[in-house]
Amino acid sequence: MTDWLAVDWGTSHLRVWGMSKGGTVEARKTSDAGMGRLARDGFEPALLDLAGDMLGAGNTPIIVCGMAGSRQGWAEAKYVAIPCAPPGIDRATRVSTNDPRLSVHILPGVKQTNPADVMRGEETQIAGFLALNPKFDGVICLPGTHSKWVHISAGEIVSFRTFMTGEMFGWLSSQSILRHSVAAQGWDADAFAQAVADTLSRPAEMAAKLFSLRAEGLLNDLDQHVARARLSGLVIGAELAAARPYWLGQHVALIGEDAVCKPYADALSAQGLPVERTNTERMTLEGLKAAFKTNRRETP
CATH class of the missing domain: 3.30.420.310 (2-keto-3-deoxy-galactonokinase, C-terminal domain)
Structure with a gap:
């Protein structure tokens, strides 16, 4: 069991770190269940399949970055306009889940209007x-x-x-x-x-x-x-x-x-x-x- 999960969800990969409150990595798991292979209703099962054993009985904060927040991802996390500091949890999108143990926040990307550009x-x-x-x-x-x-x-x-x-x-x-x-x-x-x-x-x-x-x-x-x-x-x-x-x-x-x-x-x-x-x-x-x-x- 860990205190919170750090999640990097790309197009082709899923990386999960089980973390202590002090920032120590207690566990690390990876899979090929990237955004590109999942429908919207497949994200929660994919996360549970990979990292369900890291969860305790209570509520676990989960902070996600990457393509899970894209328009085709788990939930769209809107872009933050420059100039800006890299956006934190205060600008994250909260995701509704079926499993009550999950408290999922997806960090937003960053956008630039002219010339048009984005990063996630x-x-x-x-x-x-x-x-x-x-x-x-x-x-x-x-x-x-x-x-x-x-x-x-x-x-x-x-x-x-x-x-x-x-x-x-x-x-x-x-x-x-x-x-x-x-x-x-x-x-x-x-x-x-x-x-x-x-x-x-x-x-x-x-x-x-x-x-x-x-x-x-x-x-x-x-x-x-x-x-x-x-x-x-x-x-x-x-x-x-x-x-x-x-x-x-x-x-x-x-x-x-x-x-x-x-x-x-x-x-x-x-x-x-x-x-x-x-x-x-x-x-x-x-x-x-x-x-x-x-x-x-x-x-x-």
Whole structure:
């Protein structure tokens, strides 16, 4: 039995931590029961299947972040407009449940009107980073399927932009004509660095350079591992070129898994930027803990 549950509910995963009131992790469980596999009436059973044995007889606070709060999720948790601090439990959506032991609060996402942009889940990772680094002023980059660049000042999200870089790389490498030229694994650091530098200097040529990967494979037997690294460098280089107003001259913190963050860290370091790397799961948990502390302060 635990005092409360911290829940990270993404599109493809469900992570639950059983927590003590002091913030110690008593248990951790994961499953593939992500939002994308569930109808609205399937969320409560999925949570009980995974973490029912963490519940006591009484009422258990459950704080949820991520896609469970999307329009297709358990209950829609409306976005909070920037500028704002990462939203806490005071702005969460309370979910009605059949099991009386559950007291479920879903944290909202964050929205930006112009240019139009949204985040859901990343704001909790940002909250976790700021809980550990309360004096941070700078830029947080969250690489991934949809990479985000977030300007932080005085503890608030001031602005952000999202780039479909990871999704583009996945599609280009596995479904486009380049799938015949790009290896599924492997790397070449020099090819990556050169592609980033070329695209930062001439981003308008990216589309032509993408087709050159196919042509060089046919005409010059371009190594497929080199092609994979070059493809990554082209799409990340284009992202960095567009996001230059965010990172130029800034202190940049990366939140993500090592395999995803390393190319960004290498590319930014080549531009002379100091880069701090942190782990997604830890930042998510710290953000949920910060939300729970807010709940304790506001509950008589």
